[in-house]
């Protein structure tokens with residue numbers, strides 16, 4: 846199994862980080878939301894793949 850990576854469902858970018866701007870901080874849901882740094886998409890439904898799956902997808 847490879848390393849798990851999050852990708853943006855909109856633009857497929859791997860430049861995704863936890864979204865800390867929703868006031869979730871301290872409520873126990875800190876990592877429920879993510880933000881794409883490339884297209885600005887935020888949401889809870891980011892795609893999680895391991896690096897092998899990601900490599901296959903790019904072909």
Ligand SMILES: [Zn+2]
Pocket residue numbers: 853854855856857858881882883884885886
């Ligand atoms: Zn994106």
